[in-house]
Amino acid sequence: xxxxxxxxxxxxxxxxxxxLRFYCDECFGPVExxxxxxxxxxxxxxxxxxxxxxxxxxPEGFKAGSTPLVRAERLGKRLGIQNLYLKDEGAxxxxxxxxxxxxxxxLGMAKSLxxxxxxxxxxxxxxxxxxVQAVDAxxxxxxxVPEGTDYGKIAQAVASGCRIFEVAGNYDDANxxxxxVQEALxxxxxxxxxxxxxxxxxxxxxxxxxxxxxxxxxSAIVAPMGGxxxxxxxxxxLDELKAMGMLKEETALYGAQAAGCSPIVxxxxxxxxxxxxxxxxxxxxxxxxxxxxxGAYAARAIMESGGKAEAVLDADAMEMLEFLREDEGxxxxxxxxxxxxxxxxxxxxxxxxxxxxxxxxxxxxQSKAAREQAxxxxxxxxxxxxxxxxxxxxxxx
Amino acid sequence: MAVxxxxxxxxxxxxxxxxxxxxxxxxxTEVVDNLEANFPGIKExxxxxxxxxxxxxxxxxxxxxxxxxxxxxxELRDGDSLALIPAIAGGRF
Numbered sequence: 001x002x003x004x005x006x007x008x009x010x011x012x013x014x015x016x017x018x019x020l021r022f023y024c025d026e027c028f029g030p031v032e033x034x035x036x037x038x039x040x041x042x043x044x045x046x047x048x049x050x051x052x053x054x055x056x057x058x059p060e061g062f063k064a065g066s067t068p069l070v071r072a073e074r075l076g077k078r079l080g081i082q083n084l085y086l087k088d089e090g091a092x093x094x095x096x097x098x099x100x101x102x103x104x105x106x107l108g109m110a111k112s113l114x115x116x117x118x119x120x121x122x123x124x125x126x127x128x129x130x131x132v133q134a135v136d137a138x139x140x141x142x143x144x145v146p147e148g149t150d151y152g153k154i155a156q157a158v159a160s161g162c163r164i165f166e167v168a169g170n171y172d173d174a175n176x177x178x179x180x181v182q183e184a185l186x187x188x189x190x191x192x193x194x195x196x197x198x199x200x201x202x203x204x205x206x207x208x209x210x211x212x213x214x215x216x217x218x219s220a221i222v223a224p225m226g227g228x229x230x231x232x233x234x235x236x237x238l239d240e241l242k243a244m245g246m247l248k249e250e251t252a253l254y255g256a257q258a259a260g261c262s263p264i265v266x267x268x269x270x271x272x273x274x275x276x277x278x279x280x281x282x283x284x285x286x287x288x289x290x291x292x293x294x295g296a297y298a299a300r301a302i303m304e305s306g307g308k309a310e311a312v313l314d315a316d317a318m319e320m321l322e323f324l325r326e327d328e329g330x331x332x333x334x335x336x337x338x339x340x341x342x343x344x345x346x347x348x349x350x351x352x353x354x355x356x357x358x359x360x361x362x363x364x365x366q367s368k369a370a371r372e373q374a375x376x377x378x379x380x381x382x383x384x385x386x387x388x389x390x391x392x393x394x395x396x397x
Numbered sequence: 398m399a400v401x402x403x404x405x406x407x408x409x410x411x412x413x414x415x416x417x418x419x420x421x422x423x424x425x426t427e428v429v430d431n432l433e434a435n436f437p438g439i440k441e442x443x444x445x446x447x448x449x450x451x452x453x454x455x456x457x458x459x460x461x462x463x464x465x466x467x468x469x470x471x472e473l474r475d476g477d478s479l480a481l482i483p484a485i486a487g488g489r490f
Binding site: 011023024025027028029030173176179180183274276277279291293296 | 405406407451452453454455457460462464465480482483484
C-alpha cells in the first residue's frame with residue numbers, strides 16, 4: 001500500500017505531486033516525500049514489518065535488507081564499548097551494501113513511470129546494486145564511475161554487461177556529468193531525479209535497528225558519511241518513528257568521515273550547516289565525496305539529534321578492519337571502518353558513554369581498496385602466465 | 398567578455414525556454430547582473446537578499462566549481478562557459 005502524500009521542498013515548503021522531481025523550482029532546495037503516517041499505522045499496524053516496508057518504499061518480495069545486527073562483545077571490549085552492535089550491510093544479499101535498499105525504492109518509482117533506461121553515478125556500491133536490480137526489472141542500466149575505479153569493486157556491474165563510463169576526474173566530476181546527461185537527455189537517474197524515492201529506502205535500515213532493539217534502544221548510532229544522504233534519512237526515520245509514537249528514548253546520531261575528505265565533519269564542528277566543499281584526499285573511495293549534496297542536512301541531523309561528528313585517518317580505519325576481522329570474523333569496507341574508528345574516538349572523548357547501547361553501521365562488504373591496504377603475506381600478486389607462477393613457486397619451495 | 402551560460406530547466410521561463418544564452422561581464426557577478434538586465438527576474442532566483450549565491454545552486458566555470466576559485470568574484474575570459482546547476486544534482490548519496 002502506498003501512503004505517499006506528495007513532495008515538499010525542505011527549504012521553502014513548496015509542495016509538488018510525486019513525480020520525477022528532485023529539487024524545488026522556486027529555491028532549488030531538495031524536495032522530499034511526505035507520508036500519511038497515521039493512515040499507514042491504521043492500515044498496516046504500528047511497528048509492523050509492512051508499515052516499515054511501506055514507509056521505506058520497499059517492494060513486496062524485496063530480497064535484500066534484513067541484515068544482521070551483530071552483538072560485538074570482543075570488539076566492544078577492545079574499544080571500550082560495553083554494548084556494541086554492528087549493523088552489517090555487507091551481508092545484504094544482492095550486492096553486499098546498503099545501496100540494495102535505496103536502489104529498490106528508486107526502481108519502484110521508475111517502474112511505475114515505465115522507465116526503460118536508468119542511470120547512476122557511483123563510486124562502486126551503487127553501480128553493483130543498480131546493475132543487479134535493473135536486470136531483474138528489465139531495465140538498461142548506465143553507470144558513471146570516476147577514473148581509476150577498481151574494476152573489481154564494480155564486478156557485478158561489469159558482469160551484468162551494462163554500459164559503464166569511466167569519467168576523467170573524481171566522483172564529483174562523474175556525478176556532475178551524470179546530472180548533465182540527465183538534464184540533456186531526460187534520463188532517469190537513481191541518485192538524481194529519482195533521489196526523493198531513492199533516499200527513502202535507507203530508512204529501512206533504521207527501522208530494522210529500532211525494531212530489533214525495541215527493548216533496549218541505542219543511545220547512539222554511528223554512521224559513515226559520503227554524500228550525507230544516509231545520515232539525513234536516519235534522522236527522517238527517527239522523526240517518523242517519533243510521529244508514530246514509537247520512539248521511547250532519544251537516539252543521537254554520530255557521523256564519521258575520512259580526514260582527507262571531511263566537509264560535513266568540519267561543518268558540525270563549526271556548529272554550522274554551511275558546507276565548504278573540498279578536494280577528496282583519501283583512499284576510502286566509497287565516501288570520497290568532496291561536495292556532499294546532503295551535507296547540510298547530515299550536519300543538521302547530527303546537531304539536532306544531540307550527536308557529534310569526527311574525522312579519522314585512513315590508517316586508523318584500516319587498523320579497525322583488522323580488529324573487526326580478528327574479534328568478530330566480519331569483513332567490511334573502508335566506510336564502515338571509518339565509522340568504527342570514529343565510534344572508538346567518541347567513547348574515548350566521552351561524547352558517547354561506554355556503557356550504553358551503541359550501533360555502528362557497516363555500510364558495505366569488504367572493498368578491494370581495503371584488501372590492497374592489508375594484503376596478507378600468503379597472497380601474491382601475479383601476472384597470468386606460467387613463468388610468473390614458476391618464479392614465485394620456486395622461490396618459496 | 399562574452400560567455401555562454403547554461404540555464405537549468407526551472408529558469409528557462411526567464412530565457413524564453415532557451416537552455417543556453419550569451420551574456421557578458423568580467424566576473425561572474427557581472428554576468429549575473431547582465432543576465433538580470435536581459436532576463437528580468439532571474440537574479441532573484443540565483444542570489445539571496447544579501448547578493449550571495451543561493452545555497453542550493455552551484456555555478457561551474459569551464460567544468461570547475463567557482464567555489465574552488467573566487468566564487469562570484471571569479472574573473473572570466475572571452476569564450477568561457479558557465480553552467481548553473483542545482484546543487485542537489487551535483488552530488489551523491
